[in-house]
Amino acid sequence: MFTAILLVLGSTYYQYRTESDQYNSYRQERKESQLKRQINYIVNKYDLSNNYDKWDEYANDFEEITKIHSVEYSIFTIEGSPLFYSYLPLEVISNNYSLDIDFAKMLVSNEEGKFTSENFTDVGKFQSSYSVLKSDAGEKYAILFFPYFQDVSFAESELNVFLSTLYQIYFIMLVVAIVLAYFISRFVTRSIETIRLKIGQTGLLKKNEKIYLNNATKEIDSLVNSYNKMIDDLEDSAQRLAKTEREQAWQEMAKQVAHEIKNPLTPMRLTVQSFQKNNGLNSDEEKLKLNDFCETLIEQIDTMSNVATSFSDFATLPKTQLEKTDIVEATKKVVEIFEHNNITLETSSDNIFIKLDKAQWIRVMTNLIKNSIQAIPHDREPNIEVKIKEASKTIKIIVSDNGLGVSKSNREKIFEPKFTTKSDGMGLGLGIVKSIISSHRGKISYKSKNNKGTVFTISLPK
Template sequence: MTFLTLRVRTFLFMLLIILVAFVLTGTFSLYHFRSENKQYHFDRLTRKENAMVNHLDYITEAYQRQGYSEAEWRKLLAEKVSEVSSVHQLDIGVYSKEGKLLAGSLMYTNDPKVFPPTVYIDEAAAPGEEVPLKITEQPPYLIGTRALRNDAGLLEFIVRVPYEVSANDIPDEDYNFLRRLAFIYVALFVLGIVMALFLSNYISKNMRAVSERLKEFRLNKSNEKLEWRFKDEIGELISEYNIMVEKLEKTAVELAQSERESAWKEMAQQVAHEIKNPLTPMKLTLQMMQREKDLKELHSMTTNLLEEIESLSHIAEAFSRFAQMPDVSLDAEDVSYLTNRAASLYLDQGIRFVSTGPLHARVDKEQWTRVIHNLIKNAVQSIPDGREADILITAAKAKDKAMISVQDNGGGIPQETQHKVFEPNFTTKSSGMGLGLALVKNLVNSFGGAIGFDTSEKGTTFIIVLPLLNPKQK
């Protein structure tokens, strides 16, 4: 079976179920009709025997009243038995109380398969209540045996009726029903095969669709999801596939971002090293020249050079800080208080702070302050010239999360660059290396939180979400 396809295995399995159902139903139906047929013959034999016994009772009474001789009565009994046998189309035998055959139809007396009722005589010989009809099976006969008693209750005759049961002797209504049932079974079997074939194709078709999607799956491209309308097993499989696609795409993005950041860190270390090495001797030389010469023009030139060197030094320092992310020490802190303390340094720059109360989370106090400073500086620098700054910082609780947002009234972030916001080297300002937001995201992630943003032409809001500590963790 291992070499068979899923479609073939499904079809064969469903076909097997249909066959088993049909065999069980057919077996039960056959058993039922055989039981009914047997009961039918028992009932028919009972009716026939009762009719013949009543007739013989009448003959016996007539014999007793009219005083026939033994020979005359036997002759009369043989005639009447033959007459009754002909009327009822059944063989009949009349035995004496000693078990001797007194009269019987020709077929009955000549049939070697019919035996005298010696066993029944002992039961019927005792006086008392009437012994009921006894039916025994001697294939192909049902033998009905009945005792006839006289007025004194003593055994007088034993009547024995052999009833031949034919396997084909089925009542017409039962035969017609079986014929219709057989036709229905054949039709249902054909329909079951068609349905099994359809369902096996249906299942295998969808499995092939999933298989094709898995073959086409690539980490370096956007993978198409599958759609399924029904909430069944295949729907669960496709749902899990779609979830896997989302997770893998997210993982691929994170991996690519991690690779980019790693490359940036290596480059930052190299740039910082290459810039710092010549800056120090250049700075010392210029400072010596500035002290030794007092010429105004030389002083102005060295001053400008020192400013440019200082600028390069700041750039190298920024690269160095990004490349060497500080180790964080997580402690239970009130981030609402820390945010307010950091924001209070910028009150003269149009910054407002609103809080719903203490928000305890596990952060590094110094690095959290660094995160807030970077976001505030980013918000201040995003305000266009000629526009008054209006920056709102909020700290609020949302279920089991702390939400800290920094909202500015700048010009927003263009749609085509929104996906690069947290990447190194992204900046919308005319100065700076674009490492601040990348640094912020890395720090927030190290706190177990997440950062996102919402932007429009009216400004941008950066939102940090942190897991709150329960009272036992504070």
């Protein structure tokens, strides 16, 4: 800004000087023109153009011109000799009050017949001109020297006052600009400091707060919006990480549970079976009771073994092997297994090919259909529908039933693996389904109404 002030002041001073020089040049030419008319009037009146000897007689007339027009001037012959003078430059005085002969010849021979120069004295500088005087007939009869002494004191004073005022105005503007810049920088710095502190407090494993600023600049507001969006993304990432960690914890727990349960089950089963065959009893009634007891015990051991196997299956899901598969055909095979349970299959096309793991897909559909069957009360006629719809970018698979629905207390945890005492239950089934669908870059969701049924919707990319 300081540079701008200097440029403005400099350009103002230059503009003033330019206009002042133009104005003075115009005034000089106008006065010189008036002076020539007066001189020519006297010369013509007294026929002095060819009579240099008579000029002294009319010196008073030429002197009168200086008083009337308040000017100084001198007149020389064509050869440079003085005819009249009220002011002479030093070079003329030093040349015996005469013009230099070569200069006079050059001026007379010049087509324009005029020479302008800038002269310097102890009191300042002034413009002067030498011009050839011509009679009415166009004959050159004399040389006019005209010094133009312009009074610039008032103009210089006005310029100084103007520049002084301009200095003061710009100084005040500079001070105001500095003060404004200080407060603006404080405002911006405070906003940035707030953002810096919030960023410093940001962490993946803790609750992060968003930033809300009042009257922020457009740029700062954009930065804050980006930060708040980052907080949302970070929160989403933290939730996904926590979910992944929970699933990993479940898998580790499942491995441990399966290992701890299955280890003693096999010897227990063998021991019971051995005792069943070699019990040493003689009474048929006692043998029958013992046999029933052993069968019940073996059945419970098998139940516990199946539960352990379910945990083991959840913990050791095989790596997804994607290959081009007809999803309609694969789903139809699963439906046919449960055909006695009133299950209908509806597809938008006879064949829909998609890249998926066929074995895992059969497992998904088996779990969902089995879950639907178990959700329907024994006193209700089953109505299970499986629909496959093909869209431009996705394949949608919908499994609906008319069962009891999912209770509100379990809706948030329906896809989380949890323990169940039923060997054919779905405690781990939906957790496995969710993992398989995620490995296929798909999504699974559901809607449920109490005592009316549940609808599961799977969306797979084509």
